[in-house]
Amino acid sequence: MELLLSIEDLRVYFYRPEGVLKAVDGLSYRLYKGEVLGIVGESGSGKSVSVLSILRLLPANGRIVSGSIIFDGKDILNLSREELRDLRGKDIGIVFQDPMSSLNPVITIGQQVMEPLLWHNLCSRSEAYERAKEMLGLVGIPLPEERMKEYPFQFSGGMRQRVMIALALICRPKLLIADEPTTSLDVTIQAQIIRLLKRMKEEFGMSVILITHNLALTTNFCDRLIIMYAGNMMETGRTKDILYNPSHPYTKSLLDAVPDIEVDKELIPIPGTIPNLIDPPSGCRFHPRCPNTMDICKEEAPPLFDIDTDHYSACWLYRRA
Amino acid sequence: MALYIVKRLGWIIFNLLILSLIAFALIKSVPGSFLELQILLGQAGTTATGLTVSEIDKIRGVETEMMKRWGPTVPLWEQYVTFIKGVVTLNMGPSFRWPTQTIEEIIRKTFPVSFTIAVLAITIAVFIGIPLGVIAALKQNSWIDYLVSALVMIVSAIPNYVMAVFVIFLFSFWIPILPTYGWGHPKNYILPVLAMSFGPIGSIAGYMRTSLLDALKQDYIRTAWAKGGTERYVIFGHAMKNSLIPLVTILGPMISHLILGTVFVEGMFGVPGMGQYFSQAANSRDYPLMMAQTVIFGLILMVMNLIVDIIYFFLDPRIRISRR
Numbered sequence: 001m002e003l004l005l006s007i008e009d010l011r012v013y014f015y016r017p018e019g020v021l022k023a024v025d026g027l028s029y030r031l032y033k034g035e036v037l038g039i040v041g042e043s044g045s046g047k048s049v050s051v052l053s054i055l056r057l058l059p060a061n062g063r064i065v066s067g068s069i070i071f072d073g074k075d076i077l078n079l080s081r082e083e084l085r086d087l088r089g090k091d092i093g094i095v096f097q098d099p100m101s102s103l104n105p106v107i108t109i110g111q112q113v114m115e116p117l118l119w120h121n122l123c124s125r126s127e128a129y130e131r132a133k134e135m136l137g138l139v140g141i142p143l144p145e146e147r148m149k150e151y152p153f154q155f156s157g158g159m160r161q162r163v164m165i166a167l168a169l170i171c172r173p174k175l176l177i178a179d180e181p182t183t184s185l186d187v188t189i190q191a192q193i194i195r196l197l198k199r200m201k202e203e204f205g206m207s208v209i210l211i212t213h214n215l216a217l218t219t220n221f222c223d224r225l226i227i228m229y230a231g232n233m234m235e236t237g238r239t240k241d242i243l244y245n246p247s248h249p250y251t252k253s254l255l256d257a258v259p260d261i262e263v264d265k266e267l268i269p270i271p272g273t274i275p276n277l278i279d280p281p282s283g284c285r286f287h288p289r290c291p292n293t294m295d296i297c298k299e300e301a302p303p304l305f306d307i308d309t310d311h312y313s314a315c316w317l318y319r320r321a
Numbered sequence: 322m323a324l325y326i327v328k329r330l331g332w333i334i335f336n337l338l339i340l341s342l343i344a345f346a347l348i349k350s351v352p353g354s355f356l357e358l359q360i361l362l363g364q365a366g367t368t369a370t371g372l373t374v375s376e377i378d379k380i381r382g383v384e385t386e387m388m389k390r391w392g393p394t395v396p397l398w399e400q401y402v403t404f405i406k407g408v409v410t411l412n413m414g415p416s417f418r419w420p421t422q423t424i425e426e427i428i429r430k431t432f433p434v435s436f437t438i439a440v441l442a443i444t445i446a447v448f449i450g451i452p453l454g455v456i457a458a459l460k461q462n463s464w465i466d467y468l469v470s471a472l473v474m475i476v477s478a479i480p481n482y483v484m485a486v487f488v489i490f491l492f493s494f495w496i497p498i499l500p501t502y503g504w505g506h507p508k509n510y511i512l513p514v515l516a517m518s519f520g521p522i523g524s525i526a527g528y529m530r531t532s533l534l535d536a537l538k539q540d541y542i543r544t545a546w547a548k549g550g551t552e553r554y555v556i557f558g559h560a561m562k563n564s565l566i567p568l569v570t571i572l573g574p575m576i577s578h579l580i581l582g583t584v585f586v587e588g589m590f591g592v593p594g595m596g597q598y599f600s601q602a603a604n605s606r607d608y609p610l611m612m613a614q615t616v617i618f619g620l621i622l623m624v625m626n627l628i629v630d631i632i633y634f635f636l637d638p639r640i641r642i643s644r645r
Contacts, residue, residue: 055547089549096547101540106562106638115558116548151638167548 001032004174004207005054010067012049012058019278023049023062025231031175036201036208038222038239040215040254044274046231047211051177055088072174089116093168097180099160103152109136110148113167122171135166138203139196158189162196169200176200179211194221215258219243224310227251230275230285233304237311247313250286284316292317322634329630333623337616341408344615345401348608390414391608404612417607419598424613427598432580432617435587435594439579441514443572446521451568453522454529459556461534469526476523482585485516489589502591513590517583521575528571532564539563566636573625581618 008028014021024046031037039047052058054069054076069076072091079087093116096102103112113132117123123131129148136144139162152160161181168176178197182190198221201208210222218225218239225242227235227250235248246252256268272289275281281288287297296316305318389395390403407413413424457469476484492499492512499511536542537560545555584596595614602610634641 057543057546085549085551087549088547094547096540096544098540102544104541104545104559104563106566106636107559108638115545115550115554119549119551119554151642153639154642164544167544 001035003030004033004035004072005031006068006070007050007054008068008070010050010053010069011065012046012053012062013065014059014062016061016278021277022231022280023277024053025280027067027228027231027233029226029233029236031207031209033174033207034205035224036210036222038210038212038218038225039228040212040218040225041228042213042274044230044277045228047228048179050228051094051179051209051211054175054177055092055094056084057088057094086120089168089173090120090122090171091173092175092177093171093173094177094179095161095164095168095181098184099157099164100152100184102164103160105152107151108148109150109152109155109163113148113163113170116167116171120171131170132166135170136163139163139166139169139200141166157185158192161185161189161193165193165196165200169204169206172204172206174206176206176208177211178208180213181210182212182214182217190217197221215243215254227254230280231277232285232301233314234286235311235313235315236304237308241308241311245308245311247307247311247318248315249290249292249317251313253289253291284314326627326631329627333620333627336623337619338405340619341405341612341616342401344612345404348611349397349400351606404609407609408613408616413609413613416602416610418601418605418610424610427610428595428613428617431593431595431598434592435580435583435596438510438514438517438583438592438594439576441510442517442579443521443576445514445518446525446575447572449518450522450525451529453526455533455561457526457530458533458537466530469530473523473527473530476519477527479519480585481517481520481583482589484519485512485586485589488512488515502589504591504593509590509592513583513586513592516586516590517579521579524571524575525568528568529564532567533560536560536564562636566633569629569632569636573629574622577618577622577625580621581614 007030010024010027011022012024014023027046027050029037039050041047049058049062052062053064054071056064056076058064064077067077071087074083074087076084076087103109110129110132113136114125114128117128117131118125122128133144133148136148141147141159141162147155152163155163165178165181176197181197182193185193194217197208197210201221208221210218212218222239225236225239226233227242227248229250234250235242235246242251243255246255250270253268253270257270259267270289275285275288281298283299284290284297284302287293290297294316302314302316302319304312304314305320307313307318391400395403404413407424411425415421415423416427419427453469453472457466460466479487489501489512492515493501499508500506501512503509537556539560542555542560545559550558581595581599583594584600586592587594587596595617598610599614601607602614
């Protein structure tokens with residue numbers, strides 16, 4: 001498979017009055033063309049920050065302090081503003097968590113969907129209009145031509161997220177980033193949106209990064225998963241390997257916390273809270289909450305150990321003697 | 322939209338009635354009256370009301386007219402009805418203080434002057450204040466931002482009559498190109514307009530800065546960057562649109578206050594505007610003029626608010642569509 005995105009040892013720090021918050025601390029992963037990668041973790045695990053870095057859309061106090069991001073042969077961290085602008089919206093589309101606040105309330109839906117095409121000078125205004133209409137139909141907006149004249153407040157939450165997906169895909173990007181696309185939606189709508197993303201993936205064949213804290217959403221969609229905790233990768237592997245054969249204690253606890261309608265099981269919450277990333281725990285960052293803590297966990301951060309084919313776990317339990 | 326405006330005009334009339342009633346009651350309950358001052362006048366000479374002997378003679382001529390409208394034997398409700406009738410039929414009778422002029426004459430003469438100055442001042446303030454605010458917001462925490470913020474604070478804190486002294490110094494004393502006092506030449510407008518525009522420049526720049534900074538923090542601006550927008554597209558195509566909407570709300574009251582609240586500046590430059598007349602009306606217990614002034618101020622404020630709402634209607638689709 002052909003490589004699309006490769007992130008090496010990414011460190012993203014936030015400079016706050018209280019100190020330096022290490023939101024992402026040494027993250028590396030690869031994404032191949034046509035692949036769907038899920039990044040799963042609790043809030044504050046650094047999953048959103050890691051993808052916002054790809055577009056260099058971090059808040060003003062956030063800085064990429066080291067590492068490299070190579071997208072489609074381009075070194076993102078060394079691009080000029082102009083080159084970066086050229087990538088955004090054209091080669092990389094992004095869907096954010098809250099479709100209400102992510103759309104401009106005083107600009108028509110049609111205009112907002114057409115803008116990526118117009119801003120990148122990809123086509124004329126009339127052609128952009130036609131393409132926006134077609135795309136809105138494709139993402140399941142009924143009567144797209146009428147609805148293009150309307151404003152975000154006239155759309156329901158699910159419909160707004162469809163609009164966000166339409167404007168992220170209108171330039172046929174090579175990569176679609178979906179940053180918790182279903183978190184602010186009704187449960188019934190969540191499945192529809194994931195199904196829509198899957199359909200769009202089949203239609204356009206782009207690579208997808210799906211960020212979520214809900215493992216259940218990844219099952220039928222993602223080829224591969226990354227489990228993140230406190231700015232570090234805990235485990236990565238093919239989706240079915242992670243779901244059916246989890247190796248890391250954190251992944252296991254995550255799965256224990258997911259309700260399953262078919263199996264009558266007890267939900268076990270993970271004890272404790274996510275650590276303060278200004279002063280993170282020593283060694284493995286999960287050790288204060290881990291049921292299998294050993295002495296070495298407190299002293300040294302574990303590297304990724306081989307579990308299986310393409311399946312790695314950052315846990316000292318898998319150190320070979 | 323037409324129905325909405327008609328409805329609003331109905332409300333304005335209703336509110337004006339309430340306002341005039343309150344004003345009438347308040348003014349009537351204040352101790353001292355113009356007629357009492359007249360009696361004092363007979364004993365103590367012309368100093369009490371500042372009227373000259375010849376003016377007092379003229380008063381005698383309109384005395385019967387005034388006694389008929391406002392005399393002590395006329396019941397209060399009748400005085401109120403007379404007043405309202407006067408407002409509606411534009412026949413409010415003579416002023417007490419300027420008995421040779423009717424109230425509508427005074428307003429017809431002074432309103433255009435005050436209005437022109439206010440509109441010019443606000444126009445200047447908009448054209449200077451908005452760019453200043455935008456620059457400060459875009460260069461947040463730079464020296465330009467600090468400079469603009471300091472200027473905003475200074476011009477907002479200094480009253481316009483002090484600004485008047487400043488502009489007189491600047492343009493009549495150091496660079497003597499403009500007259501300090503007088504009326505009749507377009508040049509006479511420049512200094513009062515300048516003096517009055519400083520305050521609004523400060524408020525508009527400050528408001529614009531906050532409003533644009535707030536808009537730039539919104540999620541939809543991040544979306545616009547993510548779509549590949551340049552500064553021009555993101556800031557002027559998206560953020561400005563949203564930040565101008567709240568700014569419009571402060572412009573209406575600002576104009577109303579400029580029209581009427583400029584007594585000192587008018588006095589300093591000898592501008593024959595409404596402020597002058599109205600401040601003297603209060604001093605001399607000129608009830609008819611005071612009440613007319615209250616109603617006019619109310620009317621200006623409400624009409625300005627209506628205009629603001631109509632502009633809002635065109636700027637903000639959320640309002641436009643919900644009222645359709």
